[in-house]
Amino acid sequence: MSYRILIVDDSPAMRAFVKRVMELSGFDLADCLQASNGAHALEVLRSEQVDAILTDINMPLMDGEEFLRRVEADESLRKIPAVIISTDGTDTRIRQMMALGARGYVKKPFRPEDLRAELERCLEVRQ
Amino acid sequence: MIDTVKEVLAECTEEALEQMFFVRPLSEPAAPHSAESPHVVAELNFQGEPSGSFSLSVSPAAARSIAADFLAEEENILSKEQVEEVICELANIICGSVLTRLESRITFRLASPQIVKAAQPWETGQALIQQFHLWNGNFTVGFRTERPVCAVHEYVS
Numbered sequence: 001m002s003y004r005i006l007i008v009d010d011s012p013a014m015r016a017f018v019k020r021v022m023e024l025s026g027f028d029l030a031d032c033l034q035a036s037n038g039a040h041a042l043e044v045l046r047s048e049q050v051d052a053i054l055t056d057i058n059m060p061l062m063d064g065e066e067f068l069r070r071v072e073a074d075e076s077l078r079k080i081p082a083v084i085i086s087t088d089g090t091d092t093r094i095r096q097m098m099a100l101g102a103r104g105y106v107k108k109p110f111r112p113e114d115l116r117a118e119l120e121r122c123l124e125v126r127q
Numbered sequence: 128m129i130d131t132v133k134e135v136l137a138e139c140t141e142e143a144l145e146q147m148f149f150v151r152p153l154s155e156p157a158a159p160h161s162a163e164s165p166h167v168v169a170e171l172n173f174q175g176e177p178s179g180s181f182s183l184s185v186s187p188a189a190a191r192s193i194a195a196d197f198l199a200e201e202e203n204i205l206s207k208e209q210v211e212e213v214i215c216e217l218a219n220i221i222c223g224s225v226l227t228r229l230e231s232r233i234t235f236r237l238a239s240p241q242i243v244k245a246a247q248p249w250e251t252g253q254a255l256i257q258q259f260h261l262w263n264g265n266f267t268v269g270f271r272t273e274r275p276v277c278a279v280h281e282y283v284s
Contacts, residue, residue, distance in 0.1 A: 087223020
């Protein structure tokens with residue numbers, strides 16, 4: 001099965017990198033949508049169906065925390081697994097984001113295989 | 128404690144370079160490069176326990192090759208803005224990684240990295256400075272806090 005993934009990050013360079021490492025890692029990527037912040041991501045999700053969301057936390061206009069709250073509050077969106085990709089790997093932050101509804105967490109820096117493993121765990125991909 | 132923080136700074140920098148920028152620092156300086164134009168310098172402030180700031184200074188040739196590796200593009204087609212964006216991202220990753228190890232039981236806030244034109248080099252007395260050698264230039268990171276860091280928690284990967 002191939003997956004449609006939404007990458008949410010204010011850095012175009014980081015979005016391009018995440019897309020590339022997903023491909024390099026062998027993750028079965030059908031399509032990759034992108035958004036530059038939480039508000040933009042919600043707009044994308046109104047018109048597009050995705051299998052998983054990869055999101056940063058620190059972003060302008062709407063950060064990852066608020067984005068996750070909005071996703072969780074929406075019955076049609078909350079079933080989509082969200083994985084945080086962040087430089088903040090503190091225990092407190094990880095617990096906070098998981099309590100808000102994140103299903104996975106990848107700390108930067110990461111290897112391509114780390115991202116693939118976390119994404120597949122959240123998507124319950126069977127090897 | 129200063130030595131421990133310096134070790135963390137070195138480990139986090141090497142890890143970020145290797146895992147996400149596909150660059151391995153050299154143990155000795157490469158041959159000096161002629162016509163060294165100003166380095167690409169990114170700085171960011173952070174709030175936490177303690178608060179402080181972080182600086183990353185990369186020689187122009189090294190900055191361009193790091194950006195090319197990160198973006199999987201040819202060096203000669205990259206714009207100055209693309210190179211600066213990648214150096215800001217690298218500063219963000221290294222600083223976040225250092226703070227995760229130093230302040231792992233509390234949260235911290237990173238401001239957005241900014242490119243600093245005509246940056247003054249940080250002095251050793253004011254900050255912890257670590258220099259790395261890449262095949263095509265130098266790479267310096269600086270870390271300073273408003274008060275000494277008093278605890279380094281064990282890092283759990």
